[in-house]
Amino acid sequence: MTFTFTVLIYMGLLSYVLAAIFLAGALPKPILRVLPDSVVSENMTVTFLCEGTTGAKEYSLYKDRHKYLRHTENPQTPKDKAEFSISKIDHKHPSHVVTEGGNVTLNCISRQQYSRFILVKEGPQKLSWTQDSQYNYSTREFQALFSVGPVTSGQRWTFRCYSFKKNKPQLWSEPSDPLELLVSGTLHKLTIKAEPGSVVTCRSAVTIWCEGTMNAEICVLHKEESQKTWGTQTPEMPENKAKFSIPSVTQEHGGQYHCYCYSSAGWSERSDTLEIVVTGIYYKKPHLTALPSPVISPGGNITLKCISWVGYDKLILTKEDQKFLSSMNSQYIHSIRQYQAYFFIASMTQDHIGTFQCYGYYNDTPQLWSVPSDHLKIYISGLSKKPSLLTHQGHILDPGKSLTLQCCSDINYDRFLLYKVGEDNLTEHGNQQTKTGFSLSNFTLDSVSSSTGGQYRCYGAYNLSSEWSASSDPLDILIAGQLPFSPSLSMKPNSTVHSGDNVTLLCQSTNKVDTFILSKEGAAQQPQQLKSKFQVWDFQAEFSMSAVTTALSGTYRCYGSWDSSLYLLTQASDPVELTVSGEVTLHSHGDLSPNPRTTLDLENQDHTLENLIRMGMAVMILIVIGILIFEGWWSQRQGKHVAGM
Template sequence: MGGSAGTLTPTALLYLGLCQGLWDQARTGTLPKPSIWADPGPMVTKGSPVTIWCQASLQADVYYLYKESVHGSWPMKTSQDSSNRASVSFASMSSHNSGKYQCAYQRGKSWSQGSDLLTLVVTGVYDAPSFSANPTLVVASGGNVSLSCSSPWPRGSFHLLKEGGADVPQYLELTFRRKRYQAVFLVGPVNTSHGGTYRCYISPESYPYLWSQPSNPLHLQVTGVYREPSLSAQPGPLVQSGDSLSLLCRSETGFDRFALTKDEELRAPQCLDGQPSPNFTLGPVSRSHGGRYRCYCGHKLSSTWSAPSAPLDVLITGMYEKPTLSAQPGPSVSWGENVTLQCRSEVLFDSFHLSKEGSLAPPQVLHLQDTVIPNQVKFTLSPVTSDHEGTYRCYSSHSNSPYLLSQPSDPLELLVSGPHWYLYVLIGVSVAVVLLLGLLGLLLVRQRRRGKGRKPGAADPEPKDRGLQDRERERERRPTSHHITIQDSITAYRL
């Protein structure tokens, strides 16, 4: 077993071949136990260098490294910048260097307790196993996924590791299929911590620290962590073969990674390849571009994604001969009436699509149960309003290739007449009825108030002309009365 030792110094005495009895004394020491670790890590590729470090909380005189099942120990080289840690380096990792290690230190006549065990594994000794996921590597939050590691070795152990050092599940079952042993690891219910890169290894039963080469990496992606974005097509989901199409994924602010998947109705996406822009350009499009798309949003350097957007069907036109489109009773219809648009094909098809120029809505689809030539379907618009006015086209397709459509039919322009006067009459009648009801209500309230103000049996008030006559008579009597009063005063004075 190879190693390197430092030069003797007053603070770090190097002892070779420490006997087993002295190590037993060290492991039962009273000083605090040191910590132990490997740099760059406890898993080392065959032929690569590795350094084992031992660090104490106190300054020590001597450090020793002990390997399990080996009689003796190695002195450790004290670090130049501190005497409270020391190291042993292996320039080229081999199968002889693998195993479990402990370290201890001595200060004066006192020994420390032994450190925790460090398991040093050498990888790349055997061929890599096979590694796969079922049903998919893209899993919705709360779902489950099985990771399978298989090898032809009859006896041994399977090891599942995740980048970042997170805890991984123990294998659920060990089976033998097609001359291969297979270990199945169940991951789930998944959450954000399960996203990341996994690899598996195998090791023989008799050499547990000698591992195989790593398997192919599997990148587990977790969806449904954030709100779903929206997906739209420009100029629209109907695209002629050979043209280009842009799919725009809109989301809340703060996301810098977007992914587009296709045909999730048949299977979950096998991968999510992110890009910084929410615009995905397809084209020149061909038969293979037809399908159902969804988009996701997420963050860089993360294995978590949003919930999927609502599905968007991209339909490729120009695959077959065009059908014919007609209107019954005709292309001019009055507002409020019914109209039937008939799509007819002389070739055997079982699905027909009706689209309106400028509409953002997906085309209407009708399926035939009885495919007798000529094929035809009827799209009914009822009742017709001004919104139905426009240019229509129809397409034909096969149900086993729902995203591949024929050439468009000749355009049919639907004209809707009379919406204005009909609407004005309806509004005028409604306003007149409301005003009439309001007037009748006011008259009824006024009549009720008058009835409450009159007392039973009371005489009607006299007219205003009679009251004026009484006041005039009163004025005629006033001068006579005044004259009598003056004469009486004169008579009284004379007396």
């Protein structure tokens, strides 16, 4: 036969409070009210007002069907009410942790019927107490309450209880399991810690160390809200450490722990609270992102956003060294049908950089967390010279191709970091040295797809520094063929012009386009972009070029994009070839050579000379004809004059 043994220490009020009046006959039901409110903070004073029956001589307050307080004074007239005042209300469960000099109630319980119970204090000074058994109708058990105290920290308080029947007082039952009161004494305060940490993945191992009192005989680990000692160990010499190992953590290990040690001088002061959190209990992981970017300037502000599809009550942010730990209520966002919480970090310093994760948990189990989000690493960018970010495959790519982005600098950086704006994953590479003294790193993105499109930046850093350089200029990567239509491209006045002329390239589409992109084949610079304007029948944009030079000759294409996906383009327009005629300069030694800055146009010169020759020949022909006509007329006139004589 077995029975249980519990400790009751000044129980706090729970949610159900019953009031009853026991008088002869049937009485009207009283009214019970609580001041200041039914929801209060710990250590506040609470007053229960029981109003009702005229002439009542005694009021009793019940908690969970057990009499809690009795009030026997005459009720106040004319309201006929009684007041029950409870100071420093708390919400404790039965526990065997007690304070120096306090009184304790020990409850011996059995499911079998016995007449009496005996409580025995073990140790050199054996003491015993005897109580009649009482039947508890609510629990259907037999029990006896023993008041013990005042307890002191100068000795150990270990108890067992027994039971017997009246007709056989010398025949006792088997003893209960031992119960040791942990008396918080005034000796040296203990240190408690967990290795590898207090946030533990489910099914992994953790060790709790309790360190403190010299020459301690025993150290006890206590978990709050538990009626049993969690573990007992003899400290290891000479460090005076007690080791409590948990080889496979489960959800029952989540909670708050303290430890105590006992020596010949008595019990130590209890340690600080160690909270063990078990992660991986819930399998839906949240997502963590950084706003505006995971790379931030010193002294800048950053917001970390934790998002979850599951309605956890709280979302909590942690850093790998656990120096930063913050919990926020989750809020449901109807537009995205997700729960989220924002964590704001102001004035970023070196202490803030590192790897962050977030978890979700419910209010009723705050030490049981979900699986973590993916890691999010936060960087600080400094004031050292920015590197350059280049692409050798062009800024507009077709899906399936390979892309290599090159980050380079004339500063000898040891490593480079590539960052895609709007994402949290950053890629870090070591450097390569060139013969010209440049340091660079190539970041290859295989098999280009729609997800490759975006804006990229890169940073440089030295191995001994945790601070990154200033950001490179942004580089846009655009993916063609993602919208199932193509615009058209035309040139005004025509595709062959002279240097110094003005040219307009007109991009048009009958399908909706928010932005038009003009690209020159083989150009190193990024494509031009213009917002579209809706005309009578289509969307269009005009790209104007003033005083063109031969350098602008080449093949042009245009694309369109939508604002909802700026980096995903339509199919390309048909290509258009722009030809700009060359220019020459007349040098001092008399020779002619091509020069884009010349003011003498050979083609115009040839046309002018040809025209002058033609005009000269026409004039000469006219003169000859005129002479011939004049000579003929003159000859005819002379013939007439001779005949007349």
